[in-house]
Amino acid sequence: MEKIYDYTLSELEELLVSFNFKKFNARQVFEWIYKKAVLDFNEMSNLSKDLRSFLVENFTFSNLIVNTHQVSKDGTEKFLFELEDHNFIETVLMRHDYGNSVCVTTQLGCNIGCSFCASGLQKKKRDLEAYEIVLQVLKVAQITKERVSHVVVMGIGEPFDNYDKTMKFIDIINSPYGLEIGARHITVSTSGIVPKIEQFSLETKQVNLAISLHAPNNEVRTKLMKINKVYPIEEVIRASKEYVEITNRRITFEYILLEHINDELKQANELSDLLRGINCYVNLIRYNDVVEFNLKGSSEERANAFYLKLKSRGINTTLRREKGGDIDAACGQLRSKKT
């Protein structure tokens, strides 16, 4: 049986036409499953009997089972979902004044192994399928009964190590006949896999790109992110500049602040020199402690000083108030921990 949530609109159109149904039937199916959240093909009253039978015989609606659901003091919610193969993934809902944002997971575990990240403690078992990523968004909307307006691909895993399925997921949630989440409301975050940044620059959808930089030079970055040995910082910056040139879009650099590791003022100077002239945003995040690591997040004072230094040197910067730290739902804290 095929998974209905694994199909993009054009794939479904192609399939239905090949079975002598009409192209527009695919749009109707999309509207039923995504706009009306109907989970029974027989209830899709504007479809012919033949089409309903075809769908029933060939497609299933997959499900995620909620194992744990935690709510933070700040309204952030974290879900531990059980997949059909009984593996577990985490998904986070963040409430902002501009709408609800869901942070999705793209892999079971992660092989990048950043030294500050709980997700990387579990080696990758497999990539998630597109429908398993789609289901995270659907399930959160269904449970909270609230619209999801933004999606960040920043949960467990390196999305560019699961590139095709991540792109397919984006296509599905972006469809105007489906969830209609605008490309500009979708952000993909990568640890800096340069060939994939180059590929992403050529995608036609106007999706946002965030790069986990976390350091102003190779020495510090390699300590924090092994991937820097493969794709050193100057390569990441070169690919980022090309992305901005090709897409005409602003790029975001994520920077987790770790006390006395990457939060010295001279490092802020070095960072601003590195990024000078790039149409970018630096998103500073005070590190959330992860019990296994001997790393400390920057104090508020040091974080503010770093922020002000970057601002004074003309870099667009935000110092993010972290959400969900009390339920281990913040950046670097996700790990699919079954309770």
Ligand code: SF4
């Ligand atoms: S920060 Fe991202 S890429 Fe690095 S180990 Fe964690 S999940 Fe993987």
